[in-house]
Amino acid sequence: xxxxxxxxxIAQAPxxxxxxxxxxxxxxxxxxxxLAQWLDKCAVALNDTMVNDLKIVLKDxxxxxxxxxxxxx
Amino acid sequence: MDLYxxxxxxxxxxxxxxxxxxxxxxxxxxxxxGTIRAEDGIEALSFDIYEPVLQTWxxxxxxxxxxxxxxxxMAHSLGxxxxxxxxxxxxxxxPKRRVAxxxxxxxxxxxxxxxPIWKYDVKKGKRIYASDRSTPMDGAGLxx
Numbered sequence: 462x463x464x465x466x467x468x469x470x471i472a473q474a475p476x477x478x479x480x481x482x483x484x485x486x487x488x489x490x491x492x493x494x495x496l497a498q499w500l501d502k503c504a505v506a507l508n509d510t511m512v513n514d515l516k517i518v519l520k521d522x523x524x525x526x527x528x529x530x531x532x533x534x
Numbered sequence: 535m536d537l538y539x540x541x542x543x544x545x546x547x548x549x550x551x552x553x554x555x556x557x558x559x560x561x562x563x564x565x566x567x568g569t570i571r572a573e574d575g576i577e578a579l580s581f582d583i584y585e586p587v588l589q590t591w592x593x594x595x596x597x598x599x600x601x602x603x604x605x606x607x608m609a610h611s612l613g614x615x616x617x618x619x620x621x622x623x624x625x626x627x628x629p630k631r632r633v634a635x636x637x638x639x640x641x642x643x644x645x646x647x648x649x650p651i652w653k654y655d656v657k658k659g660k661r662i663y664a665s666d667r668s669t670p671m672d673g674a675g676l677x678x
Contacts, residue, residue, distance in 0.1 A: 502674055505676045530671070533649040534610075
């Protein structure tokens with residue numbers, strides 16, 4: 462089981478799911494129409510490290526963070 | 535790197551940073567201040583920060599600075615910051631001016647693009663995500 466959390470303005474509670482790779486997470490999140498609208502603009506962190514590969518294999522207890530567009534300062 | 539609830543005390547922070555490095559033999563100290571402008575009827579801006587990823591981002595910049603004999607410092611606000619108050623301070627100390635001048639530019643620009651901080655306009659006490667001024671981070675769209 463992994464946990465997906467949504468940061469900043471994405472008003473969505475964390476979701477727990479079974480997923481072997483980030484590709485599985487993508488498929489699952491796209492089922493939700495509201496979340497799907499955010500995905501093309503969002504970056505992804507795995508256990509607080511930014512990642513850029515859908516093939517990354519996930520393990521039990523992993524935490525995936527979805528980071529929407531930023532504007533600090 | 536320090537995060538503060540509400541507006542930053544710019545004079546105290548800049549003074550402290552100077553004191554911290556008073557004997558470090560840096561020849562240049564270049565600072566940047568981000569201040570909330572009164573525009574579009576806002577009362578304040580408000581900020582959410584994801585600190586673990588911000589710390590990693592900052593540590594990477596500190597490594598880059600170290601290779602050039604320099605250091606970076608940064609402070610940012612959490613929550614609401616009223617107009618005319620400051621929400622962001624950063625600085626580079628380096629042995630000579632050129633490194634600090636170039637690094638403050640690159641550091642602030644990368645901060646705007648990749649620091650995990652979300653900005654909201656505050657109007658009539660309500661927070662509104664500043665989506666039109668926000669930038670997708672490097673690697674955005676991976677799950678789309």
